Amino acid sequence: MNIAFIYIAEPYQCYHTASVASALAAIPGCEVTEYYSFPETVTHLTRIRRALGVPALPLKPFPKSWKAKVLKKARRLDQERLLVLRENLAELNRYDVVVATEYTAGVLKEMGLKGPKLVLLMHGAGDRYVNDEHLVREFDLTLVPGPKVETYFRDKGMFQTGVSQIVGYPKFDVFEAVRKENAISFPNGRPFALYNPHYQRALTSAPTCMTPLIKGFKAQTDYNLVVAPHIKMFHRGFGIRERQLKRQQSADVLVDTGSDAMLDMTYTSQAALYIGDVSSQVYEFLAIPRPCIFLNPRRIPWRDDPYFLHWTLGDVVDDPADIMTTVAQAQERHALYKPAQEKLFRETFGEPLLGASQRAAEAIVRFLSDA
Missing domain, CATH: 3.40.50.12580 (CDP-glycerol glycerophosphotransferase, C-terminal domain)
Incomplete structure (x- = not known):
């Protein structure tokens, strides 16, 4: 099973999905490759894997046209993101699964993603309306942090039966590993x-x-x-x-x-x-x-x-x-x-707080086995 994890925005996405990619890569039969748009992503992925004590995964930058590079330099990042996805559609179509952590990746189906199953690993807490949340419908499997978010999307009719699962919040697993690195203190000692x-x-x-x-x-x-x-x-x-x-x-x-x-x-x-x-x-x-x-x-x-x-x-x-x-x-x-x-x-x-990365990885494998 060949799986692509895509980081199509700033490196904050690493803290939501890198631990899941590593958990998946440790399951026999799963080959995971990560794609990134921001060069800084590499540093964050390295840091996370070092803290977790797990090996690095195959990592590729998204190739970008001159137009995408101009949009990036002009900081038109939303437009650049869509163009980069379109330009790399053929590459992603080589995989069995594509995993993303933002709704924008749902446009891949509209662009012509045919072969892979599309998986959304949600981040955020679900209290805020997001103008592209309707793209949830495009994902074959959506992994949500807890019952509040799942109920929200079900009530809005955005899920089909069996395509969502509560797994928790993988970022807490990453934090548990890296939390001793940075202690914030001020000279005056005040909180x-x-x-x-x-x-x-x-x-x-x-x-x-x-x-x-x-x-x-x-x-x-x-x-x-x-x-x-x-x-x-x-x-x-x-x-x-x-x-x-x-x-x-x-x-x-x-x-x-x-x-x-x-x-x-x-x-x-x-x-x-x-x-x-x-x-x-x-x-x-x-x-x-x-x-x-x-x-x-x-x-x-x-x-x-x-x-x-x-x-x-x-x-x-x-x-x-x-x-x-x-x-x-x-x-x-x-x-x-x-x-x-x-x-x-x-x-x-949801509960328990830790272990969401492994639960998410196992949910993806089960989904693909039942598909």
């Missing part, structure tokens, strides 16, 4: 809060809240602050946004625009307080229940909206002027939210 705004323009709190939040943390003495936006926030702008943000760094404010720690749960595992908007990383943070604050400067009517379910797990702040008051009360008010955090975490990722 740190994590600000993790999303990149989606219609929902992100960053334009309105970033500056007052950083100023507010510099003026208090309870916490340090780590600012680690979603990596896709820096898709465009030719580095201008990164440089502007870096200027706000200080001894008690760490600004991260692209390190490994943004991708491997270093910050979400060690922060004392989470501040964000719609990023699913809040669920990774809640592996250990802790206080959360959600920023809603756009005053979105979020109550009873399933796409904002995680906003029931902490205080929601509409006015940026109220952020620091809410921060000061967060530890005291956490008791109000802890039971709901524990419940929703279990529904999102």
Whole structure:
């Protein structure tokens, strides 16, 4: 059985699927090859395999036309991704299975992927509407982290009987292996809060809240602050946004625009307080229940909206002027939210927490055996 794992976006995808690729490669009869679009992916795959203590797998860069290279240089990454998939369709058609971790790969069926079965290994926590989630229908098998996500897609009629399975969240297996590498500490010894705004323009709190939040943390003495936006926030702008943000760094404010720690749960595992908007990383943070604050400067009517379910797990702040008051009360008010955090975490990722990589690999093999 020849299996291709495709990494068609930034290296964060490695932390969701590399451990599954390794688990599959260890099963007799499975030959796994990995394809990547971003050169940095190689470094992350090497790091993950070293931490897991497993051998490297055959690894190939996606060949790219001059047009794809121009799109990459212009940071038109969504367009580049589609073009790269189309240009490599014949190569992928050589395999029995193609495994991806984002909905975009569903377009391969529309482009003419005929031979291989297409498998989606979902990442994220499922609370946010994604405009290409309809492509779930194109996958022959979808592996979901927990019952919450499976119920969501079944209720929307996106699954056919027998083509989804709950396996858990493989990223936790990777984190268990790499978590001792990076300990975050500040000279003053204070705990740190994590600000993790999303990149989606219609929902992100960053334009309105970033500056007052950083100023507010510099003026208090309870916490340090780590600012680690979603990596896709820096898709465009030719580095201008990164440089502007870096200027706000200080001894008690760490600004991260692209390190490994943004991708491997270093910050979400060690922060004392989470501040964000719609990023699913809040669920990774809640592996250990802790206080959360959600920023809603756009005053979105979020109550009873399933796409904002995680906003029931902490205080929601509409006015940026109220952020620091809410921060000061967060530890005291956490008791109000802890039971709901524990419940929703279990529904999102299932149990047991570890072992999802092996469960996903075995689910793929069973599916192919029954096909």
